[in-house]
Amino acid sequence: MKNLLCEIYTEEMPARLVRDTERQFSEIFAGLLKHSHLNYGEIESFGTPRRICIFIKDIPEKEEDTTVEVKGPSYKIAVDENGNKLPPYLKFLETHHLSESDIFIKEIKDSKYLYGKKLLKGRDAEDVLKELIIETLKGLHFTRPMHWESSGVEFIRPIRNILLLFGEDVLDIEYAGVRSNNLSFGLQIDVPLSFTIKHPEEYFKKIRENYVILSYNERRRIVENRIKDIARKINGVPVYTEDFLEEVVNMNEYPTPFLASIGIKEIRIPECIIESVIKSHLKSFPVKERNGTSLLPYFIGVRNGTSDFIENVRAGYERVAKARILDGSFFFEEDKKTPLEVFVEKLGGVVFMTGLGSMKEKTERLEKLAKFIAHTLPLSNSEAENLIRAAHLSKTDLVSNVVGEFPELEGRIGGIYARFWGENEEVATAISEQYLPLYSGDKLPLSEIGKILSIIDRIDTLAGGFIQGIDYSSSKDPFGLRRIASGVVQIVFSMGLGRFPLKALVYEALTYYQIEKDEDKKRDEVLNFLRERAEGILKEKGIRYDVANAVLMLPIDLMPAYLERASTIMKHLNEETLALICTTNKRIKNIIEKSGFKGEGSVRRDLFFDKAEEELYNVMSDSKLTLNSLLEKGDYEAALSLYYFISPSVFKFFDNVLVMDENDNVKNNRLSLLKELKSLFDAYADFSQITFEG
């Protein structure tokens, strides 16, 4: 038994892709190993910006021998009536190197065939592992691969060394012009330091001595703990998201966080600009007051290396921070000289989406959509005015200097400029919130106008994107259409409304583009896409798939209620009440479906013959109004109770009444009654989607 170690040493991989590359490398290799005839122990993998490694314990030196059954000629032609072996028999032995004792007979579809038990000698593990490593390297997939040398290999970044050890032996392979060896490299401090690895276990000790922390989790712990410690000392807390932390961690093989100061006494620019300088330009962490929301005049950088001479690094970061912030403040002052209407005009020079015109045209569409939705919802006059004004100014900051320099500030800067030019607070807030949420789980717009602006902006982009036939499958999605649609769903879920006119909005948005054909198809595509995203978000929120399906069958305009209705069902999943409601619904559904009843007529009381019919009718009529008002109010608990209370009358009906009466009028009347009842159930969700175990 030996251990296997493989380190692929590359030029710097993009920080945001390090973990994925590591994951692919280990998963593909593990998958291949599983299908080989080699046994193996624990698999570990590691990734830094410069290397990905796998370490696998306890691999035997040979594959296990295996036997396979090989099919031979049919018995009839291989052996004659007297049991003599004919040429095909002998030929079969010869081809597969079998002896007569390996032969047995198998019957397939009434004819007999010769079969041989063939022994496959296990191959040397070395040979197998070499193949698997190469196959793994070929199997990695990157959205933007590159080539750099003559063998034409594609990889994420150039491969500069391959360490491949099986026990103490180097497994000799060549890939991308690189021959494997037993060398590794430490953190580059001045010149690259290579060292020899005698056996896999030695690697972990030596690499650490050479200032490389292989494990992502360990590097992350170091960064996270240190930045918090450092911030605590100045009474602050570091500002970061998970993604940003991961990115910074994966820019470093040996991260050493350090405190730096902004070095500007009086800062007269919005804090978001400073935050952007620190995050996007310096890949460092801003620090906020511990008990407040303001930024402190410090930031925390992360050096790739030890703390030796860190004062130089700090001074460099501080110089860049200062220059960038002064730059930002220059841009900010410049922008404030330009009235917003001038920016609106300049939007004519900004592309919205290839083939879909300019941002100015988008702005015009947004204003129209704002008017449309204000009328449809409806909004009060002042709300409508605010929304239309916010839509008019929503994209102006895209041509500002500050956003040109700090694209991630779009929206927030627009809000600040709107306030500066005396727009009212509602308008300014809506503009600043329009791009929220940026990702799933991000904060949502707080203001109603901000929410609606965000929705119409997204619906317009979706409409345009679908008309252009933009690919939004998970690996591509260049315009983030999935994220955009998810945003619509998240906002709609948060609106506390019973319904929202999504369907009308999508229809309207599509008409603003010149569609030549298939308008109906595009409408359905957009609506289905929104529904799919809703499904995804329901699942993220812990809604079981069948319960999610139950609410997804509701009209799309009821989307604001999806989550709460589903959550209410979830609470009762293990209760008798819900099971009874579902059974009742199912019995009604089954009989209607079985009858093939298509009638539309209303129920006639004069055709009732049984008390149970009368009773059910009364219960239903009484419940109907209550139920509608409960659903309208969003009292879903009470609505479920009501279904529960209706159920006994339904059962009584089924016990006492034969629906399929000989008289068609009577039969159809009963079916009409059931159909009306069914629509009562369907008003909440499609209960038939819900499954019960056992």
Add this chain to the structure above:
Amino acid sequence: MYFQEVVSKLENFWKKQGCVILPPFDEQIGAGTLSPYTFLKVLGKKPWSVAYIQPSRRPVDGRYGENPNRLYLHHQFQVIIKPPPFDIRELYLSSLRSLGLKLSKHEVKFLEDNWETAVLGAQGVGWEVRLDGLEITQFTYFQLAAGVELDPVSVEITYGLERLVLFIQEKENVFDIMWNEDITYGNLRLDSEREECIYAFDESEVSRLVEMFNIYEGEGLRLLERGILIPGYQYLLKCSHVFNLLEARGAMSVSERVTYISRMRKMANLSARLVLEREEKDEKPSV
């Protein structure tokens, strides 16, 4: 170390790596990549190693010489090697050491930064190199030029000389950089910075620029279609500069912009085709 010394050290360093050292191509150029020493040479199979300083004019970045970091014209030091040596990353770091930098006392980070240029149909994969947080170099493996996948690829190393010297001289304002022991960057450049901005932002006339673009384009296409490469390509460079001036004027709508780019792209493609045709006939195009 003075500005002019940094340039000669870099020239010396890359000369030793076998690069030909050329004077800047004498046209108004937006970036070292547009120079025929890069664009026309990364095409085809023949090896090529070159280093040159390239004054690069980017009108939109001009600030009348009033901003400590932004310039209408800055200087790039451009290195192109085809095919890239195995240890190119290491060579690049050595070039920094040749400027007297002790890398162990600093931090050098390679951060993902890929670029594409629509005009040239070119794409590269690579990094921006940060020295103690300051971006000093673009390091790129060219993947595509004129829409053609490159084989072999070239490596392109573009040093931003002003940034690099700011760092070395520990200055905060580009105009304070010492060009030599007596003369500052400001002495040499401030007046023309200001005037070029006055022209680009205040004095240029859109209608004349458009007229010039049309004339340059016509001449360029005429030459390229007759198989005359370098003079034709020079007209593409002129078009590109006029286009940048139009952009600085904020005078283009989206569709105009797209059209200008595709018109220039056509000239770039014609030029590239000529280069490849000549290589097929085994002519070595001179520069």
